[in-house]
Every structure is written in C-alpha cells, then in structure tokens.
Amino acid sequence: MRYFKCENLTEALGVIADKETRFPLLAGGTDLIVQWGGRMPEGIVDIGGVEELKLIVQRENVVEIGALVTHGTIVASKIVQRDCSALVDACKTVGAIQIQNRGTIGGNIVNASPAGDTPPVLMAFDAKVELTSLAGRRHIPLREFYLSYRKTALKPDEILTRVIIPKPKPGESATFYKIGTRKAQAISKVVMCVRSIIQNEIVEDIAIALGSVAPTVVRAPKTEKFLMGKKLNENIIDEARKSLAEEIKPIDDIRSTADYRKFVAANLLGRYLTDTFLRSPSA
Amino acid sequence: MEKNIALIINGKKRKVKAHPAERLLDVLRENLKLTGTKEGCGEGECGACSIVLNGEVVNSCIIIFGQLDNGDEITTIEGIAGKKKLHPLQQHFLECGASQCGICTPGMIMAAYALLKKNPKPTREEIKEAVAGNLCRCTGYTKIIEAIEKCVISNVKI
Numbered sequence A: 001m002r003y004f005k006c007e008n009l010t011e012a013l014g015v016i017a018d019k020e021t022r023f024p025l026l027a028g029g030t031d032l033i034v035q036w037g038g039r040m041p042e043g044i045v046d047i048g049g050v051e052e053l054k055l056i057v058q059r060e061n062v063v064e065i066g067a068l069v070t071h072g073t074i075v076a077s078k079i080v081q082r083d084c085s086a087l088v089d090a091c092k093t094v095g096a097i098q099i100q101n102r103g104t105i106g107g108n109i110v111n112a113s114p115a116g117d118t119p120p121v122l123m124a125f126d127a128k129v130e131l132t133s134l135a136g137r138r139h140i141p142l143r144e145f146y147l148s149y150r151k152t153a154l155k156p157d158e159i160l161t162r163v164i165i166p167k168p169k170p171g172e173s174a175t176f177y178k179i180g181t182r183k184a185q186a187i188s189k190v191v192m193c194v195r196s197i198i199q200n201e202i203v204e205d206i207a208i209a210l211g212s213v214a215p216t217v218v219r220a221p222k223t224e225k226f227l228m229g230k231k232l233n234e235n236i237i238d239e240a241r242k243s244l245a246e247e248i249k250p251i252d253d254i255r256s257t258a259d260y261r262k263f264v265a266a267n268l269l270g271r272y273l274t275d276t277f278l279r280s281p282s283a
Numbered sequence B: 001m002e003k004n005i006a007l008i009i010n011g012k013k014r015k016v017k018a019h020p021a022e023r024l025l026d027v028l029r030e031n032l033k034l035t036g037t038k039e040g041c042g043e044g045e046c047g048a049c050s051i052v053l054n055g056e057v058v059n060s061c062i063i064i065f066g067q068l069d070n071g072d073e074i075t076t077i078e079g080i081a082g083k084k085k086l087h088p089l090q091q092h093f094l095e096c097g098a099s100q101c102g103i104c105t106p107g108m109i110m111a112a113y114a115l116l117k118k119n120p121k122p123t124r125e126e127i128k129e130a131v132a133g134n135l136c137r138c139t140g141y142t143k144i145i146e147a148i149e150k151c152v153i154s155n156v157k158i
Helices: A009-017 A032-036 A071-076 A078-083 A085-092 A105-110 A119-124 A221-227 A234-247 A258-279 B024-031 B088-096 B105-118 B124-130 B142-153
Strands: A002-005 A043-046 A056-058 A062-066 A128-133 A136-141 A146-148 A159-166 A172-179 A190-199 A202-211 B003-009 B012-018 B050-053 B056-059 B073-075
Touching (some): A009 A128, A009 A159, A056 A078, A071 A085, A078 A085, A085 A119, A085 A190, A105 A159, A119 A172, A119 A202, A202 A221, B088 B142
Antiparallel strands (some): A056 A062, A128 A136, A172 A190, B050 B073
C-alpha cells in the first residue's frame, strides 16, 4: 500500500495528476474510512495536512471556506455565524461532536450523499465550488456539481478546494431544517434549507433546497417560481406546500417512506413561510 | 511499509511504529496495550472508542495511523487518573452508578473530559450535547449526566 502524506496543495495535485498514483483523497475520513470498512485502497492521498485549505476568508461579497475546514470550526466561526448562520445550524447536526471535530465541509460536499447536511444550505445560498487541478482553477455552482446519485462534476485530477458563499442581501433570511430519528448521529429523513427575501409579505426572492428526497441534493425550481412575486397569505402558503410535495420525488428506504418525506417537506416549507410571513414588517 | 510517528501519549513522548492504514484504535489497544479504549460499532456511531486528540474528542476507530503527525497529543482513559487516585470524573461515575457494563464508560468519560477542559461550567444541555455521540445501552443516560454535573459542581480542576 502507498500512503502519500501531502504537505501542500501543489504536491497533492501532482500526485493525482499521475494516473499511476491517482488514489483516493483522504481528509477527515469520517465517511471514507467507514466506507472502506477495513478493505483499504491500494493507495491513499492524505490531504489532511494541507493548511492552505483550512481557512475561512471574508471577501467583499462572499465568504470563502477552505475544503478542509471542519464542521466544528464552522460552528465556532464568527464570520459564518454572521453571514450564513444556516450553515452553522447544519454543521451542528452533522454526526456528533466527535464527527464534527474531524469531518470537513469539502468532504461533506464530495461524498455526494443525497442526505448530506451542509449541501442543501450551500445550494440554497447559490454557493459555488472551486475545483483545482495542476491546469488551473474553475468555479461551478454547487447546483451543477451533482450529476446523479453519488456522481459529481469533479474530474479525476481535481481537488475541491473551496466553497464560495455569497453574503446575504439586505432583508434576506434563511433557515435550516433537519428531520431525523434523533438529534445526534442521525441521517436525515428530510433535510432542507430555505432562503428568501420577503418584504411587505411579498416574496421578492426565494431558494428552496432539499436533501434525502432525490438521488442528489436538489433545488425545487417549480415551487420557487410559483412563490416568486406572490403576496403571502394562507392560500398561497397552502398552494406552495402542495407544489413542493408534487415536485419532489423521494423514495421509500430504511429511514423513511416517500409519502412521509413529501408530507414533512411540505410542512417545513409551510412552517418557514408562515414564520417569515408573521415576521414580515407589515404583517 | 510501517511508519514512525513521534507522539505524545498521555503526557509521555513515544515513538510509535505502525502501518499507516491501521486504525488508531488498534494502534492504541494492540501496539501500545492501552486497552482502556474500547471498540463498539467500529464506524463512528457509538463513541466507545473516544479519545482526545490535540484537545478535541474524536472517534479512534475512524482515524488511521497515517493521519497523525509528529507531535500530536493523545489522551486516553489511562491518562487522566493519578497513580493511586481516580480522576474526579471517574469518581463521580462510580458514586452515581453511571457505569454498568462499562463498555461505553471510557469513551463517555473522555467526551466529558474534553468538554470540561474547554468549558468548566457547562449547562445540563451542553453536557447532553457533549455526550450525544456516546451511546449507552445500560444506564438510560440520566446517571451519566448527573455524574458529569456533580463533577462540575464540585469545582475540581480537570
């Protein structure tokens, strides 16, 4: 077995640029080591020590989070608490403290689980991911990153290096929801983030992203479109709930049923809209 | 292809030699004979293998030896007590009946230990959250939370 302990990004990119040494990348390992289950790959490219990917940086309009930032670090980050508190809420629900101390946001994204906790928030925020290879960097919206079940747009010689989150606009609010069997260590039945600008009861902007209801984390464009520009009232909220239940195509599995997931997702959207409607200035 | 890493284990410098793909849990139990750390689920769900790595509680079953660096500090259940005296957390677990079969106890204590090191005055909610990743099939948790609370009230330095 070959074990590459990479000190910096260029070194890691060099190792996976060569087909002979294109082994799995290892960060925190909280998903991968469990998935390997003792049947270790022929080689491992350990990027856990690449310090340049452990930073949270504030720019004028965005917050950049390095791929190797742990969930625990995000929970404690003043920057993320201020500009994307829904992500802090999501990171708090990842596994338990032991997992939050090791698991990374980049790992959570590339693991591509349809039940991942952070991707719905990032997708609702129109976050972009930075994909880096020796040839250079490219940025793509997270929305275009998931191609199908556990398949991503990451090329074999690329590393997901950063996630870039736009800062909230004035009047914007966002809420993270996770419904599971218990609070800690639960994989969700439904995980969801809604972000919106609702002024004077009118939906000026809305983004709805969900996990555990499709082969990948998804947005709900039909329901978003339905709500856009609408003046909120009980009827509209009810219509939006129905629209979301129709739009998503969850499955029955060991954690839940399709019917329950539709029902819960609709209820969460209803709760979000009702709460935001009640908080809306002129309500 | 074994690898040497200079670690600080329970306060003592140790040169440890192991295969990089070996689980830290096995390195502790088999190579170093620190069998206080237990294996439960083996997949990061139950917390029985919890240890403290550089001040943070982690599951040693889902860390491999190669991930460690020279100078990393590891504290296991063996490292918290005095030579002839139990650690206050251990003493309170004993007095409160917070340990029955004992498999979860070392991990539970290490999770509580990491909490109290960072936050000497946690609320009951914070205590619950800190041990949420540690499963116990015997006690129903109440006595465990009580034991940690008593340790907080007793004001001893952890």
